[in-house]
Amino acid sequence: MANITKKVSWSSRGDESGGGERTPLLNGSEEVRYTRQVGLLSGDGGMFHIGRLSTVDLEEDMTSDEVNSIDCVKVNRFVFQSLDYDNSENQLFLEEERRMSFLGFKCLEISRWVICGLIGFLTGLIACCIDIAVENLAGVKYFVVKQNIEKFTEVGGLSISLILWAVLNAAFVMVGAVIVAFFEPGAAGSGIPQIKCYLNGVKIPRVRQMFHLLNVVVGCRNDEGPMIHSGAVVAAGVSQGRSTSLKKDFKIFEYFRRDTEKRDFVSAGAAAGVSAAFGAPVGGVLFSLEEGASFWNQMLTWRIFFASMISTFTLNFFLSIYNKKPGDLSSPGLINFGRFESDSVAYNLYEIPLFIVMGAAGGLLGALFNILNYWLTIFRIRYVHQPCLQVMEAMLVAAVTATVSFAMIYFSNDCQPLGPDQSEDYPLQLFCADGEYNSMATAFFNTPERSVRSLFHNPPGSYNPLTLSLFTLTYFFLACWTYGLTVSAGVFIPSLLIGAAWGRLFGILLASITPDGSIWADPGKYALIGAAAQLGGIVRMTLSLTVIMVEATGNVTYGLPIMLVLLTAKIVGDYFVEGLYDIHIKLQSVPFLHLEAPATSHWLTAREVMSAPVTCFNRIEKVGTIVDVLSNTSTNHNGFPVVVPVMGKVCGLILRSQLIVLLKHKVFVELARSRLTQRKLQLKDFRDAYPRFPPIQSIHISQDERECMMDLTEFMNPTPYTVPQETSLPRVFKLFRALGLRHLVVVDSENRVSYCVH
Amino acid sequence: MANITKKVSWSSRGDESGGGERTPLLNGSEEVRYTRQVGLLSGDGGMFHIGRLSTVDLEEDMTSDEVNSIDCVKVNRFVFQSLDYDNSENQLFLEEERRMSFLGFKCLEISRWVICGLIGFLTGLIACCIDIAVENLAGVKYFVVKQNIEKFTEVGGLSISLILWAVLNAAFVMVGAVIVAFFEPGAAGSGIPQIKCYLNGVKIPRVRQMFHLLNVVVGCRNDEGPMIHSGAVVAAGVSQGRSTSLKKDFKIFEYFRRDTEKRDFVSAGAAAGVSAAFGAPVGGVLFSLEEGASFWNQMLTWRIFFASMISTFTLNFFLSIYNKKPGDLSSPGLINFGRFESDSVAYNLYEIPLFIVMGAAGGLLGALFNILNYWLTIFRIRYVHQPCLQVMEAMLVAAVTATVSFAMIYFSNDCQPLGPDQSEDYPLQLFCADGEYNSMATAFFNTPERSVRSLFHNPPGSYNPLTLSLFTLTYFFLACWTYGLTVSAGVFIPSLLIGAAWGRLFGILLASITPDGSIWADPGKYALIGAAAQLGGIVRMTLSLTVIMVEATGNVTYGLPIMLVLLTAKIVGDYFVEGLYDIHIKLQSVPFLHLEAPATSHWLTAREVMSAPVTCFNRIEKVGTIVDVLSNTSTNHNGFPVVVPVMGKVCGLILRSQLIVLLKHKVFVELARSRLTQRKLQLKDFRDAYPRFPPIQSIHISQDERECMMDLTEFMNPTPYTVPQETSLPRVFKLFRALGLRHLVVVDSENRVSYCVH
Incomplete structure (x- = not known):
């Protein structure tokens, strides 16, 4: 048992705040500190989060020297948010779903196909533009250098050619590097690790497509990573029916404004990207699945496949026009390795x-x-x-x-x-x-x-x-x-x-x-x-x-x-x-959730890996308490179990983002009583705020309002997934991975939240 | 609410026993009756089972006429068992896992690869034998008929040729039909629906490979279905390290004797079958995934891929020797459609x-x-x-x-x-x-x-x-x-x-x-x-x-x-x-679990779809009670929540199969006290009994023994998945589908099993 304690305490060693009590990791909006060496699961107040506790440690494939050398590495202050692949099935949601007719669901299904088609089309179009731009720019570059080299080869002044080439190269790269370094730190590298993380359930912040695409063109290279990245960015934009960067809301596809749906579309976008880059629609689908999806859904796969197909088609079609052979679709792909002749005996x-x-x-x-x-x-x-x-x-x-x-x-x-x-x-x-x-x-x-x-x-x-x-x-x-x-x-x-x-x-x-x-x-x-x-x-x-x-x-x-x-x-x-992408994911401190829990982790139970204490709310809670909890940066949780006042039995789960919206609209019991005509808060209000919920600091709550009460019943998820305290880590892991959870409430045999505080 | 009641009651309409109380469906060893029209979920005593409640009804895509016409169809009295993709993490299991070293897990992982290689090799070999046998038989058949037709064409006695052909055809088919009809009802059709069901989590009983292969050869056809089926059968045999038909136990791969592992290997076998049939290793993997897997696991996918590859290789290698072109591996596949020349402009x-x-x-x-x-x-x-x-x-x-x-x-x-x-x-x-x-x-x-x-x-x-x-x-x-x-x-x-x-x-x-x-x-x-x-x-x-x-x-x-x-x-x-396979799955009364819950099922909650009452056991239970419950054919449950005596709080879940083994080994509290040296029951005892646990009737329990007590603590799964009563059906469905569950305990807010009886 001493061994377990040691290992668990090791994993929180690097944390500045120094202990389990104040170490919320990957926990809403707080920054992830020193999670460089970690990768698995962490508790946040009685609830699991995708977060820390080192797989490295458990698998013992990293020496302590290595760990130390990383520990002292300066940390990028990126903010990682976890995606919530689990719908919050609160009353509002259920009412909406129940109101919806069978036809309504059919329409939604058709919209999904339409969006996937759009994603494919736009990705293909972008690939086509990139290809043409890159080809022409590279043409200019090589032409100038070639001319000079040939000119100077005879007169012997080759050093001038060298300088010219080096300067040209450096200039092209500089533009790209400036954009990335100053405006778009997220766009560095191939972009694949980021997409991999996103599909795994970790949001990588601040990637904007305009800069990104410019960058690709300037970089003068057809490449898979940027293409995949572009596809994903397009998907995230199209599926939400609006662009937060451009501040434009088309008022369509509002139903899809939640993590679950968005992640599905991003998978399709990534697949469309691969498909356009290599002319490999099936390869694209497999890439999305191999790198991303943990939950296999046939319908989703078909949509992804559709997006990939449309993407290759679009690229081919426009390239065939550009190449003055309209209609010739048989040489797909941005990156073309030429066709191998099929011999009867190719190898022996x-x-x-x-x-x-x-x-x-x-x-x-x-x-x-x-x-x-x-x-x-x-x-x-x-x-x-x-x-x-x-x-x-x-x-x-x-x-x-x-x-x-x-x-x-x-x-x-x-x-x-x-x-x-x-x-x-x-x-x-x-x-x-x-x-x-x-x-x-x-x-x-x-x-x-x-x-x-x-x-x-x-x-x-x-x-x-x-x-x-x-x-x-x-x-x-x-x-x-x-x-x-x-x-x-x-x-x-x-x-x-x-x-x-x-x-x-x-x-x-x-x-x-x-x-x-x-x-x-x-x-x-x-x-x-x-x-x-x-x-x-x-x-x-x-x-x-x-x-x-x-x-x-x-x-x-x-x-x-x-x-x-x-x-x-x-x-x-x-x-x-490990593979290059995994190395970079680790080095970027991303709390990546691997395929399986470490084989030898059966001796760890939920109680041991959860972080405690848990911040809970009552079903009817004082506004002041909520504001204080949300503002407290040391326990910057993102989800809170809702409990029945005296007995402490769990009766729901509410998210920070939901509370923020409630506070913003001042959904207080007293106000509802006084203003009877007040509009009832709808799911739409939550969707409009998605995905960039304002920070708690930006919401003004007066001293009077702090004394009001908030009734969370309607808004909390009344049936959160729970596990008993004794559940083994692999079992918990499986739940997280298979259901794409962000929070999991740990309860004792009385159905009370473990280590709960108010 | 009236509507809900109507629909729910409708779905149990066809049931002979006439109500929720005595309608355990897909419930251990009991036969599935009148589940022809059903396909979704059902409760069995407070726990969900994969079973009934009509998707058809919910989706309203079948008229009542159709339903009636099916209702009166006579039912095959097949016994369907559901697979349990969830490990029972009881104390024995956890102890074993904790004892195992990191190296032990590595060895297991390597064995998995070895098994997959073996599966691929054997499937390829079988495919090769089939191919050679079929080719020769078909050769004989066509040669004889051709000879006759040519002989009689000139003399005008063509009717003799006709009769010869018809008789030859009928004779070949007769042998196959007799085998299937009298010995192997499971082998009818293409075999793909069966494999689809198995991968979905429903065990199709009684398919034996020897008859099956013979049948394929006699049928004179290279076909995908039988090939896939053979692959799956080989996989099920090899991975268990023994053959129950041949009563031979090689004492290897004992660790893999549980549903979870077996299902993984069967996926690999099915993929190897497709791979051999069409020379399509990637297609095989995708087939397995598209038709079967609900939970995507990268490591598993790679193993499946490996099996597919080995299968194609083996087939190619032996066929190349048979065709006297040893070493020429470039024309893979049993079924060969010939190579299309790759033109530069294939289509426009x-x-x-x-x-x-x-x-x-x-x-x-x-x-x-x-x-x-x-x-x-x-x-x-x-x-x-x-x-x-x-x-x-x-x-x-x-x-x-x-x-x-x-x-x-x-x-x-x-x-x-x-x-x-x-x-x-x-x-x-x-x-x-x-x-x-x-x-x-x-x-x-x-x-x-x-x-x-x-x-x-x-x-x-x-x-x-x-x-x-x-x-x-x-x-x-x-x-x-x-x-x-x-x-x-x-x-x-x-x-x-x-x-x-x-x-x-x-x-x-x-x-x-x-x-x-x-x-x-x-x-x-x-x-x-x-x-x-x-x-x-x-x-x-x-x-x-x-x-x-x-x-x-x-x-x-x-x-x-x-x-x-x-x-x-x-x-x-x-x-x-629907697709042909789905139609046949429906017609075979298989309780197939579809990809998603019907879209309009959010108004159904766990309490409404579960069947009640639930049969529970105490942590320390009288042997007589257990035997009576297990013998009661009207509540022929397969899993039982274990509760704390007075309060009724759930503290575990025990399976029929586990209870059978316990009864067989007479693990009674009194006996343990009297015979201190008695060997402690180990996980191995459960594995040895897998997968054909004896029926309760075959275990003799004397009247004295009936008065003994059994302590279930060590053997029950102490952390079963539970859901609150109010959980919506899609949420429950997602749990079933993503985790491959067979049982799910429905609890109230006090963590008591809903509708529990002793």
């Missing part, structure tokens, strides 16, 4: 072990990448937390990238003939003979997406092994340095590029060391497998990634080896370190 | 509306198919319920099928040249000129799978429109008649065949009526879309079916139109009638 049995080896290599390299990036991110959190420094770092990375690339190209003498089937957009001749181009330049001097395509599809002999090894090495470290900068940039494309490079290298070496080299004819195949292995090793997705890769390459034949490789990479990688 | 924008029209047509035809089959099934339940009659019907269908096919072939004069690229295995010349073959015969005189392949891939002009229309018409009604016979046969392949036929017809007509026919050059494309539309219209799957079709045709390009078509077919079809 004896290649399977090779694929597994490549998967293991991908897992190892991925783990290395993640560990390096983990250290780097800790360094950044500790020392590079001022916006100016962040922008400077981003510019430095851009300049270094340009310089390194330039040096690599300069010192490489891998010249390839410029054949008629050569499809590079910017072949650089440099010091090569006429009619030849520099092959290293193809890899570096190009959008990463095009480089991947070249590595997949260029005929054997397009690259020599030295070029590929040097490229892999430098790009690996550059990509690792880039991820986590204060710019919007994904990790998919860089990972694929690294993997494609060493995969192709592997294929070439294989052909050269075996006596009958011709059976390993196609290095492009190994590039594909390598790309899958590297990406799998870094992000550790399996099912969705398989489908995305299959849909993006347009070939089912490689589905099986890709799966195998991804699974191997995941198993190998997981042995060393 | 203006074809999209056509695809949607085809989807709608598929939806309509599917609905028609389902309605006809529904009537037919009701007819069968009412009049054809004796095994002999069933066998005779099956033989009749076989003979009629042969006759109709023969007549169609005989009267058709659609001769096609026998070109060098002609790939039919059994081209019939009949009355065609030399060097030609009868095209109608290609469609009829072939395994359906091969016919589908021909329709997809034969060059334009291989079929004339009249042949196709006649074929569609006859095959539609024959397939409709066949489904639901007492043989194991799926609906996938026949549906695909019907759809492919009218799809191809559509394509041909399109080319002939438009001025520039060449743009609709490929009727095979329309055959594919038609097949998808028809299948979607009948079974109403979308996501998984899309992936399965894409994986089975090996072409991603058609993914988008297939999706669109499936979604349209589903929407149109759902307007008229």
Whole structure:
């Protein structure tokens, strides 16, 4: 038992307020402090919250040294709110539902489909705009640099080209970094960890779409992360029928203004984003499910699927018009890896072990990448937390990238003939003979997406092994340095590029060391497998990634080896370190709820992990008491059990947001008596306030009003989920996870709230 | 309120025992009576069970006439048991979990992967055996008939050929029908409804694999349903480390002997089955999820994925050896529709509306198919319920099928040249000129799978429109008649065949009526879309079916139109009638738990839907009382709340199965006192009895023992899920569905079991 106490007390060690009594974590509007090392569950006054208590500690996969090193890291003062996937079924809600006819529900269902269609359409449209903008901007950039390099190659003033390239790169990045660092801290990174958190039930604050999209365009890259993020942002906007940033309310879809519905639509948006990015509608749905949903609902899945489909369709349709081939819908996706020809014998049995080896290599390299990036991110959190420094770092990375690339190209003498089937957009001749181009330049001097395509599809002999090894090495470290900068940039494309490079290298070496080299004819195949292995090793997705890769390459034949490789990479990688997204979620102090409670947590009971005491309200409560409790920052709870006065039996649960609305509308017993004509508060009033409820400080309550009483009966949820004190932690966890709860009342055998205070 | 009472009383109208008090439904071992019209939830003594209360009634989508017509249908006296996806976390369990080290849990996790690998391997192996057996048997059958037809065509004695064919067909079917009708009533139909029910949480009794597999082979068809079924059966066997039919216990995997774990493995088995049937590992996973899982768990998904992958691999590997091309793994799947060539422009924008029209047509035809089959099934339940009659019907269908096919072939004069690229295995010349073959015969005189392949891939002009229309018409009604016979046969392949036929017809007509026919050059494309539309219209799957079709045709390009078509077919079809599997589930009286509570059910509370009174036990209860309660067939409950004696507060939940084991081992307080050395009952004793707990009648309790006391404290689940009486039905439903519950205790505000009796 001593051991349990120790562990539990450990988990609250880092808390400034120093004890269980005043440690409300992820608790309404209060900031989460020092939850860096935590990730599981916490009690807040007799009720569980998604919050703290370290899984890390329980699983014992982190040494105390590591923990200490994180403990002293300076904390981002982000405010995390938990989503409430559980409807508050109070009287108002039930009355509304009961008033609604069967037809009414049908209409709602149809609206949901319409919204999903809209989400898909808008996401596709945005993807299309981004694609066109990025293509043109990249075109300008590469054209200018190419012109200069070619001009100066002859006269020998290559340093000017270098400076030009570095400056251009840095300038583009600067714009993006400034936006992110100063206006949109939430938009940093790939955006996927944020969406993952949202779908898991944690609201990531302050992400606005306008800045975000601008950022993506400026960043000159088609990327999965920003695209997914955009889809989710569009979904959150459309489904609510209004924009809080633009202060415009269209007065539609009001029914959907609650966490439950919004989260469903955001899932659809994320799926639509993936679908547009890779032309992978099924992959998009799977991504949403694999990363997000904990509760599988068929109807929801179909709607998500519909949104994905519409998104791909829209993108294809408009791109086909832009490309002057209207109506040709068969090359979907923003990011296109080119179509693999489907041979009858694409791979053979004896290649399977090779694929597994490549998967293991991908897992190892991925783990290395993640560990390096983990250290780097800790360094950044500790020392590079001022916006100016962040922008400077981003510019430095851009300049270094340009310089390194330039040096690599300069010192490489891998010249390839410029054949008629050569499809590079910017072949650089440099010091090569006429009619030849520099092959290293193809890899570096190009959008990463095009480089991947070249590595997949260029005929054997397009690259020599030295070029590929040097490229892999430098790009690996550059990509690792880039991820986590204060710019919007994904990790998919860089990972694929690294993997494609060493995969192709592997294929070439294989052909050269075996006596009958011709059976390993196609290095492009190994590039594909390598790309899958590297990406799998870094992000550790399996099912969705398989489908995305299959849909993006347009070939089912490689589905099986890709799966195998991804699974191997995941198993190998997981042995060393978590996936990149999970690392960043942990580092961002997000109280992420994992799939399952730690295996060895059966010895913990609800009473032990809940935080106490619990703040309760009476069914009819004094306004002054409520205001005081809500204003008390040290017990900044978000949900309060409502109890029967003397006996203390739980009879309901009321949320901070509901109380705020009640206070704002001054729903006091005395006033209701005096003003008989007063309009009865309706569900609409709560919905209008959603999701940005005003803080308690902004509501003025006079000294007279403080003496009034409030009747909570109508507004509280009369049937909150409860658990007995002795419930084991895995059981509690299952409830939280399966039902998407935010609060869970712990009761004793008499149905009284445990550790209740008034 | 009167309305509510009426509705609630209506829902128990059909019950023989006539009221709430004695109507335990789906309640342990008692038979489900007259639950034909029901599908939602029911109370059993203060606790909810998955059971009755009509969704039909609540949704008002069935007229009272229909209900009456079903009411008087004679009922199969199947026994349905509900699965308990909730662990009984009693002291024994918690002690075991707490004793287990972190390493122990790792080992368990690894065993789970090993089991999934085994499931995949065995399923693949079985698929391979089936394939080889079916291929050879079909080869013999068609060879004999072909020989005869050719011999007799010249001499004019075609009637002999007809009789031969009809007899051969009927003989093959007879063997299958006899097995099913007399030994394996559970194996009738496609097997998918059964698996769907199992994954939903309802155990379908008595399905044994040996008979089943034999049946599949005899039926001479590669089919999805039997394959999925086999996978599930293998999974159930392997994961338990023993076979109850073979009475062999390998003493391994004992930890997994409970519903929770078993259901997970069965999901994997079903996925492996689909994977083997269509060479669609991702499709398999999605099938399992779409049809089964209500609770999404990433780790589980990965394991399912692994099983699917191994299954396809195994099948491929052994088939490649059998086909003398060892190591060629690129043509996966038992059912192979041939690879579509990936053109750069596979379809065009203006074809999209056509695809949607085809989807709608598929939806309509599917609905028609389902309605006809529904009537037919009701007819069968009412009049054809004796095994002999069933066998005779099956033989009749076989003979009629042969006759109709023969007549169609005989009267058709659609001769096609026998070109060098002609790939039919059994081209019939009949009355065609030399060097030609009868095209109608290609469609009829072939395994359906091969016919589908021909329709997809034969060059334009291989079929004339009249042949196709006649074929569609006859095959539609024959397939409709066949489904639901007492043989194991799926609906996938026949549906695909019907759809492919009218799809191809559509394509041909399109080319002939438009001025520039060449743009609709490929009727095979329309055959594919038609097949998808028809299948979607009948079974109403979308996501998984899309992936399965894409994986089975090996072409991603058609993914988008297939999706669109499936979604349209589903929407149109759902307007008229449910999917075929759902219809059969309803007709089999299975208390299936749907995705969501009916939209308009918020006015129902837990108190109203629970059945009362509740049978409770005291914490220390007299053995006689327990035996009496368990033996009482009129209150044949499966779970009993345990209460604190005087106050009646709930303090636990104990299951019938646990009580049976306790009685069997005579765990009585008095005996424990007298025999101090008595071995303490362990979790292992419960596991050994799982899943076939003996009936109470088989346990002998003497009159003296009846006076003993039993202490339930250690064995009951001390923290059962409870809900307050006022909880709305959707909220209760969500708990049932998300947590996979079987029992839910309804308590009042004092935490006392509602309507409790001793």
